């Protein structure tokens with residue numbers, strides 16, 4: 583009985599795909615007497631993965647069919663099978679995966695669930711839930727440095743808020759220090775009094791001083807690893823132990839004209855991993871000139887929230903981010919591509935979660951170097967930048 587049911591299901595799925603081929607015009611015609619017949623791609627496999635809640639097809643094109651046409655017509659597959667599909671292929675063989683669970687449009691932030699997911703990691707970063715309804719997280723020690731991009735209102739700040747709140751709740755202040763640069767002066771104030779947070783700065787001159795301090799720290803850590811002949815800062819003797827450092831800068835393009843800042847950021851992403859120093863950078867308008875190739879190559883994880891167009895999606899390495907329609911939805915690239923719904927952690931809820939970590943702090947005074955840079959606006963920053971095509 584079960585066999586017959588599966589057979590019927592497979593037949594139905596075959597017919598569905600043929601219908602999609604027909605509507606997409608993916609077939610060859612030939613005449614047999616008076617009759618005009620259609621030849622469709624050959625469907626080799628239809629599999630149902632109950633656990634992953636997916637159906638996938640393997641099909642091959644017959645000679646004479648243009649593979650580019652198949653990729654171009656992926657919208658027809660979406661019309662047939664819903665938006666949650668994935669089509670991959672080469673010159674002849676294609677795999678079409680259909681995800682049956684649609685992702686939640688809203689994923690409330692639940693610390694206890696997230697904690698369990700991140701427990702195996704030394705520096706766990708929460709991302710959200712994928713198309714299969716599974717949480718996705720990763721270890722910043724293994725995949726260092728993150729780029730978060732997305733147009734205004736797409737969910738970047740919310741994602742930063744949940745990543746930082748989670749880190750604070752999972753790590754002790756002696757194991758993790760956070761240095762926060764808030765060029766838009768809008769978001770990070772809720773972290774100001776948290777024990778792990780060394781500073782929250784929005785003035786470009788202060789951010790530069792902070793990065794110079796980090797540069798000194800990088801040099802000292804390099805000396806330590808060299809002196810103890812170890813390949814990672816975690817392996818130096820306990821009495822010299824250094825905490826992990828995360829430098830997080832919201833809208834870092836505002837600082838792009840400051841060479842010192844950009845040089846230090848480049849150094850952090852180039853050598854920070856083994857020294858336990860990491861960068862999380864966010865930006866609204868990805869631009870190839872701002873994301874100089876060295877920085878881009880070393881940001882091993884990209885999160886592309888809703889982006890303006892395909893060019894921006896390409897710069898961030900998150901294809902499809904320009905098609906996103908849901909708040910808090912993003913494409914993540916960390917060697918693999920995922921579509922993910924980020925948890926929604928509202929500001930007030932974050933404050934409550936952070937309250938046990940609040941300590942009295944003196945307002946931080948950062949010594950200003952003699953060359954005081956004026957506050958930059960986004961307009962100033964982009965004046966000389968042209969979009970990459």
Ligand SMILES: Nc1ncnc2c1ncn2[C@@H]1O[C@H](COP(=O)(O)OP(=O)(O)OP(=O)(O)O)[C@@H](O)[C@H]1O
Pocket residue numbers: 687688689732733734735736737738739740741866909910911923924925926927
């Ligand atoms: N993960 C999420 N799930 C559901 N809704 C979200 C999520 N993240 C953000 N939103 C909604 O989108 C709004 C804007 O989010 P957020 O402030 O994070 O965007 P942003 O990209 O940082 O914008 P800006 O660059 O202007 O600061 C939020 O107020 C919330 O209503």
